Amino acid sequence: MDAHLISDDPYLQADAERRFPRGATIEARFEIPRPGFSVTVLFGPSGSGKTTALRLLAGLEPADRGVIRVGGAAWSDVERHIHLPPQARDLGFLPQAYSLFPHLSVGANLGYGLASLSPRERAARVDELLALLDLEGLGDRHPGELSGGQQQRVALGRALARKPRLLLLDEPLSALDRPSQLRLRKELRELLRTLDIPTVLVTHDRAEALQLGDRLVVMDQGRVCQSGDIQQVFDRPTDPAVARILGVETVVRGRIESIADGMATVAVGSAQILAADPGSLGWEVFVCIRGEDVAVERGGGPGSGSTARNRLPARITALQPEGSLIRIALDAGFPLESLVTRQACHDLALVEGDPVCAILKAAAVHLIPHD
C-alpha cells in the first residue's frame, strides 16, 4: 500500500494534483485518519508547494487529477467532473495575510460569512466567537486598533464562524513578530484542541511544526515525500532528502524533571541530559539535537578535558557514509545521531556494536514544548 495513504476509510483523503500551465506540478497527497482534534502540518522549504496543496483542499485551485474526499463526501473528483466551490466545502480557511476588512468592526468581520443566519442568530454567534477567542469587549473596534495577535484571532474566528468540518491555516503566525509567535503558538494549540476540528496547517518553521502538529506531511518540489505521525517522521525519515528538509538528526520526546542554575534536567528514554534552561515551557518537550553537535569518543568515563555537560554512555547501532561525513546511529538510552568526518571515524576505528561515549554541550540541546 502507498505509505502516504494509510487507512481504509479516512476522514480526509487527498490524492490530487495541480499542474500549472507554465510551471510546477504540485500534489496534495495525504490522509487524516479520523475526525476530531488533530493538526496535520504541511512542512517543506519555500516553493515546495505547501500553499498550493492547501488551496487545492480549499477549492481555490482546481485539481487537474485525482480526488479529495472529506467525511465521505467528494469535494473534488476530476474523473467524475466534481469540483465543489470553496463556499460549498464546509471549511474554514485562514490565508497567510489575514485579509480582515479594515473598514468593518471586529464583530462585522466575524459575522461577514454568516449572511444565512438571522440577525439575532448572527449576533449570538459573534458573541460566542468573541468569548471563545478571548476578544470580549473588542467587537466594536476596527482591525487597525488591534494588536497583531488579536488580529490573528479575529481572522481565525472568521474561519471558524460557520463551524466548519475542516480548518485550513496558512502560516497562521507568520504576520506576527517573533516574541508574539512564540507566545501564541501555545495559545493556538490550546484553542485548536478546544475547537475539536481537524486542522491542516502550513509552516516552514520546524519548531512551529513540532509544537502545533500531530501529523507531518513533508513536501519537496511539489511532491509529498513522507507523511505520518510527527514523531515517527522525525525518527525515521525515509530518505536523506527528507532528513535534510527536517534539518535536525535527533528529535525525541522528553520530560523536564528539574530546573536549577540555568540548566534543565530532561529525561529522555532511559537517559538524562542537561539542556540550557528554556524558560517557561511546560514539562513535556521535544528534544532536538543536530548531528554535528554530537561528538563520539572511545571509553565512557568523565574527563578528557571536554567542558561539555553531557557525556552519555552509548552503543553504535549503525554507521552510514554520507559524502565526506559518516552518520553514526547511537543507542544512548534513546536514539541519537552523530555526524562526524570520515577521518575521525577512521582514527577511532569505530564499528557497529562498539561502546562509546556521546558528548554534547547543554547549549546544543534545543527544547521545544509539546504538551
Ligand SMILES: Nc1ncnc2c1ncn2[C@@H]1O[C@H](COP(=O)(O)OP(=O)(O)OP(=O)(O)O)[C@@H](O)[C@H]1O
Ligand atoms: N498561479 C501559479 N502559476 C504558476 N506557478 C505557480 C502558481 N502558484 C504557485 N506556483 C508555483 O508552484 C510552486 C509552489 O508554490 P507554493 O506557493 O505552493 O509553495 P510554498 O511551499 O507554499 O512556498 P512558500 O513557503 O514560499 O509560501 C512554486 O514553484 C510556485 O512558483
